[in-house]
Amino acid sequence: MSQIDFWFSIGSTYSYLSVMRIGEVEDTYGVSFNWRPFNVRHVMIEQNNIPFKDKPIKTSYMWRDIERRADRYGLKPQIPAPYPLPGLVLANLVAQVGAEKGWAKDYVRETYRRWFEKGEPAGEEPNLSASLRDIGHDPEQILQTAQSERIENALAEATQEAMHLGVFGAPSFVVGGEVFWGDDRLDDAVDWALGRRRI
Amino acid sequence: MSQIDFWFSIGSTYSYLSVMRIGEVEDTYGVSFNWRPFNVRHVMIEQNNIPFKDKPIKTSYMWRDIERRADRYGLKPQIPAPYPLPGLVLANLVAQVGAEKGWAKDYVRETYRRWFEKGEPAGEEPNLSASLRDIGHDPEQILQTAQSERIENALAEATQEAMHLGVFGAPSFVVGGEVFWGDDRLDDAVDWALGRRRI
Numbered sequence: 578m579s580q581i582d583f584w585f586s587i588g589s590t591y592s593y594l595s596v597m598r599i600g601e602v603e604d605t606y607g608v609s610f611n612w613r614p615f616n617v618r619h620v621m622i623e624q625n626n627i628p629f630k631d632k633p634i635k636t637s638y639m640w641r642d643i644e645r646r647a648d649r650y651g652l653k654p655q656i657p658a659p660y661p662l663p664g665l666v667l668a669n670l671v672a673q674v675g676a677e678k679g680w681a682k683d684y685v686r687e688t689y690r691r692w693f694e695k696g697e698p699a700g701e702e703p704n705l706s707a708s709l710r711d712i713g714h715d716p717e718q719i720l721q722t723a724q725s726e727r728i729e730n731a732l733a734e735a736t737q738e739a740m741h742l743g744v745f746g747a748p749s750f751v752v753g754g755e756v757f758w759g760d761d762r763l764d765d766a767v768d769w770a771l772g773r774r775r776i
Numbered sequence: 777m778s779q780i781d782f783w784f785s786i787g788s789t790y791s792y793l794s795v796m797r798i799g800e801v802e803d804t805y806g807v808s809f810n811w812r813p814f815n816v817r818h819v820m821i822e823q824n825n826i827p828f829k830d831k832p833i834k835t836s837y838m839w840r841d842i843e844r845r846a847d848r849y850g851l852k853p854q855i856p857a858p859y860p861l862p863g864l865v866l867a868n869l870v871a872q873v874g875a876e877k878g879w880a881k882d883y884v885r886e887t888y889r890r891w892f893e894k895g896e897p898a899g900e901e902p903n904l905s906a907s908l909r910d911i912g913h914d915p916e917q918i919l920q921t922a923q924s925e926r927i928e929n930a931l932a933e934a935t936q937e938a939m940h941l942g943v944f945g946a947p948s949f950v951v952g953g954e955v956f957w958g959d960d961r962l963d964d965a966v967d968w969a970l971g972r973r974r975i
Contacts, residue, residue, distance in 0.1 A: 624833055634823055634944045638955060645954075645964065645973075745833045755844075756837060761960045765844065774844075 579770035582751040583610040584739050586617030587672060587688060587699045588665035589747035590643060590658065594760040596689045596748075598650050599682075602763065608770050610750075612681040614672035615739040616732060617747040618665055624745055646760070654693040662692075664700020670723040671705065673732045683712040778969035781950040782809040783938050785816030786871060786887060786898045787864035788946035789842060789857065793959040795888045795947075797849050798881075801962065807969050809949075811880040813871035814938040815931060816946040817864055823944055845959070853892040861891075863899020869922040870904065872931045882911040 583599065585592050599610050621628075628635070644656045662668065668688060675681035687708040691697040697704040706716035722728060739749070743756045750757040750766035757766040768774065782798065784791050798809050820827075827834070843855045861867065867887060874880035886907040890896040896903040905915035921927060938948070942955045949956040949965035956965040967973065 625830055631824055632944075634939075634942060638942065638944065638957060641954075642957070642961070648973075649964075740833075743833060743837065745831075745837065755840075758837060758841070759960075761958075762841070765848075774847075 579608045579752070581608055581610050581766050581770050582613050584613045584615055584742075584744050584747060584749040584751060585672075585685065586615055586665070586747040587668035587685060587692075588662045589617055590639060590660060591760045592748040593654065593658075593689050593693045594643065594646055594650060594652070595763055596685050597652055599763075600686075602767060606767050606771065608767055610682075612672075612676055612685065613735060613739070614669045614676055614681065614685075614732065615736040615744070615747070616666060616669055619736050620740055620745060623740075628746075655696055658693045659696060659698040662698050662700050664698060664705070666700070667705070667720075667723065668700030670728050670732055671700075671709070671719060673728050673735065674719055674723050677731070680712055680714070684708055684714075687711050778807045778951070780807055780809050780965050780969050781812055783812045783814055783941075783943050783946060783948040783950060784871075784884065785814055785864070785946040786867035786884060786891075787861045788816055789838060789859060790959045791947040792853065792857075792888050792892045793842065793845055793849060793851070794962055795884050796851055798962075799885075801966060805966050805970065807966055809881075811871075811875055811884065812934060812938070813868045813875055813880065813884075813931065814935040814943070814946070815865060815868055818935050819939055819944060822939075827945075854895055857892045858895060858897040861897050861899050863897060863904070865899070866904070866919075866922065867899030869927050869931055870899075870908070870918060872927050872934065873918055873922050876930070879911055879913070883907055883913075886910050 583595070585596065603609055640657045644654065647654050672681050672685055675684045688699040688704055691704045691708060692699040697707075705720065709716040709719050742751055744751065744758075746758050748760060750763060752766050752770045755766075755769055757763070757769070782794070784795065802808055839856045843853065846853050871880050871884055874883045887898040887903055890903045890907060891898040896906075904919065908915040908918050941950055943950065943957075945957050947957075947959060949962060951965050951969045954965075954968055956962070956968070
């Protein structure tokens with residue numbers, strides 16, 4: 578089965594669209610996604626790529642665009658969701674634990690659902706513990722592991738790896754050495770994985 | 777027939793994709809586009825929205841993304857095209873004359889074709905005169921009109937009108953009060969024009 582690396586960062590708004598529809602994309606096209614958390618804020622600060630801060634018109638458009646796109650996908654977010662996320666780093670440290678243990682997908686879906694559909698910011702309470710509990714894990718234990726030096730190093734290394742691949746924003750899809758950035762390139766990434774490329 | 781305002785600015789790279797495929801979109805979906813030039817550089821500087829300058833990774837991605845997307849549309853650009861365009865303002869002043877006279881579409885297609893497929897920067901020679909000549913106009917006369925105070929004012933007013941509508945980048949498609957930004961939202965704009973919206 579064709580595999581696509583899904584580089585995500587909880588905190589990215591457009592990633593809500595990808596996170597919520599990737600399961601259906603897998604079923605429809607017979608591809609699979611490898612969930613890879615990274616710290617997009619670190620990358621964007623390092624690359625001086627600040628898309629929304631101090632840009633009220635563009636930010637306002639972003640929310641309306643997400644709302645319209647969500648509707649196409651049958652999603653019902655409460656727009657705007659709390660943004661930016663103070664707990665971005667912790668949210669992705671938990672995702673890093675999940676990536677190692679095999680439950681990143683479940684956690685990320687649940688934390689995004691609470692963030693976008695219930696207005697609970699990801700990476701802080703009650704979202705953190707409730708999301709972990711809902712997917713069958715002990716919040717206290719996971720949160721302790723997430724804040725260990727080993728996991729912090731693992732997330733930092735993943736972030737370096739993402740940058741090395743040419744990833745500069747989230748969500749990104751990497752397949753066959755090609756980077757596809759944005760929920761609106763998910764279908765292009767799937768086409769590439771399936772060999773429907775021409776160049 | 778449903779009409780969509782196509783706010784373009786010669787100088788925008790992704791607009792190449794829209795400019796070259798809008799004719800086919802019109803034929804396929806029975807919508808029409810009203811070609812409206814504006815000065816996107818003015819808007820972006822005013823809104824502190826500088827997407828590519830000093831961002832080599834993102835810029836490199838942009839060219840690869842355009843190359844892949846162009847291939848999907850059957851286009852064969854020479855990537856990267858000269859960028860940014862020193863003659864951006866003059867290119868769009870000529871487009872403003874064309875918008876008033878009804879030949880904006882022909883001129884913009886031809887000037888983009890030369891820019892992206894022959895490596896001749898738009899807004900300067902030989903692109904300017906050759907594009908005008910190819911569509912049956914006298915370059916000397918049009919270039920004189922384009923640099924008149926009346927046309928300069930008309931482009932400035934169009935730029936203000938675009939900002940008033942919420943346009944912050946190019947290409948943008950405006951239909952029924954909704955702004956759709958980017959070549960990758962052209963299909964969403966068409967859906968909206970045809971009443972296939974749900975929200």
